[in-house]
Amino acid sequence: MSRVVSAVWSPHPADVVGLPRRHRQPCRYDAFIPDALVGQEVVLPADVIADVSDAERAVQRLNSSDLPYRGYEAVARLLLRAEAVASSRIEGLEIGGRRLARADAARAADGSSSDEGAAEVLGNIDAMRAAVDDVARRSRVGVDGICDIHRALLAGTRDASWAGQVRDRQNWIGGSSYNPCRADFVPPPPGEVGALLDDLAEYLESDWHSPLVQAAIAHAQFETIHPFADGNGRTGRALIHVVLTRRALSPRHVPPISLVLVTRSQDYVAGLTSYRAAPEDPSGLAEWVAVFAAATTEACERVAGLTAGLAELAQRWREKVGTVRAGSTVAQLLDEVLPQTPVLTVAQLVKLTGRSNQAVNEAVDRLHAAGVLKQTTAGRRNRAFEVDGLIDLITGFERSLASPAGDTAVEPPARPVPRRVGR
DSSP, rough: OEEEEEEOOOOOOOGGGGGGGGGGGGGGEEEOOOOSSSOOOOOOHHHHHHHHEEEHHHHHHHHTTTTTTHHHHHHHHHHHHHHHHHHHHHTTOOOOHHHHHHHHHHHHHHHHHSSSHHHHHHHHHHHHHHHHHHHHHHSHHHHHHHHHHHHHHHSSSTTTTGGGGOOOSOOOBBSSSOOOOTTOOOOOOOHHHHHHHHHEEEEEEEEOSSSHHHHHHHHHHHHHHHSSSSSSSHHHHHHHHHHHHHTTSOOOOSHHHHHHHHHHHTHHHHHHHHHTTTSSSHHHHHHHHHHHHHHHHHHHHHHHHHHHHHHHHHHHHHHHHHOOTSSSSHHIIIIIIIIGOOOHHHHHHHHHOOHHHHHHHHHHHHHHHTTSEEEEEETTTTTEEEEEEEEEEEHHHHHHHTSSSOOOSSSSOOSSOOOOOOO
C-alpha cells in the first residue's frame, strides 16, 4: 500500500554555503511512497472506459491510411519536434522557429552549429527521437532503458555528468528551492527509488491494461517516483511515447499528449494528485485516467489540423511548380523531404534523396524559381533554402498546443510558447 513517511531535512554541508540562516535549519517533511504497480488491480467505471476507448480510436485514426496528408514520416518528425521544442521551452530555453531551423540545417551541413542555445534544443529533439526509435523497440525496456532515455535527454547539457544516474538525495516539487518542508509534493526517499523503478520497469513489460491506460499509469507512477535529480518532466513525457509505440497503438506517430497535459496544468496536477490518492480512494485512479484520455483525444484533434495544414501547403507547392513528372527529383522533394525539413541545403538533399548533385541542383533551381524554396543562410557560410510556409505552419501548431482553446488569439498561452514567426 502507498504510504507517507515523515523525515527531518538536514541540508548537505555543500548546499548551505551562502544561504540565509533560516534556510540552513533542519525541518520536518512528509515524503510519499506509492504502491507497487505489479499485481495492482485496476477497475474503471463505465464512463472512463468509454473515454479510453474513444481516445484509443482517435490515436488509431491518426495512424491510419485515411489522413488528409499521408506523409507519415513528416508528421512523425514534426510531432517529435513539437514535443522536444515545447519541452525545452518548459525548461526555460526560448528559441524561435526560424533560428532553430537554420541551426538544424547548419548542423546537417557541417556537423556543428555556432548557436549554442539552438544546439541544446536540437539535442532535445535528437533525444526524443532516440527514445522512440531505440528504447521503444528494445525487447525489454528495463531500468536501464529508463536511464538511457534520461541520459539521452541530458546529453550535451551542463547536467550531462550525472545523466542517467538515479538520485541518491531527496528531491521535491514546488515550495522553497532550499528545502522540502513546504513543498507541494515530496517524492519517495532515495532508498525507496530502486525498488519502485524495478516495479515500474516490470509493469512496462505487461499487457494487463489497455495501451492508453498503461501509458497513463506508467507516466503518473514515474512522475510520482521522480527518480532523477532533474529532467524528470522531459523523461516522463518521453515515456508516454515509449509505451504507446511498444504497444503498437501508435506505430507511426504519437500525438502530443503531454503538451496538452502541460497546457491544462490545473487538470494535470489535479489528476496526478488523484492518482496518488489511490488505492485509498478508488476513484482517484479513474480521475487520472479520464484526464489522460481527454488529453489524448484533444491531442489527436490538434494533429488532424496539422495534417490538414500540411496537405494544403503541399497542394500550394504543387500549384506553384506546375506539372511534375512522377518519380522525378522534384516530385521526391515535394512529397517526401520538404514537409519535414523547414530549412535545407543542397548537400543535405543529396544525402536525403540519394540523387546526384546535378539532379538535386536542377530540382532546387526549379523549386526556387517557383517560390517554393527561398534562399537563406545556415550558419556562417552555408547557402540554404527555406521551405515556403512550413515554419509558419509549425509555429502556429506549436502555439495552438499552448492555448487551452487551441488558438492563442482566443485564449492566451498557458505555458512558454514560440513567438510568431518573424524574419
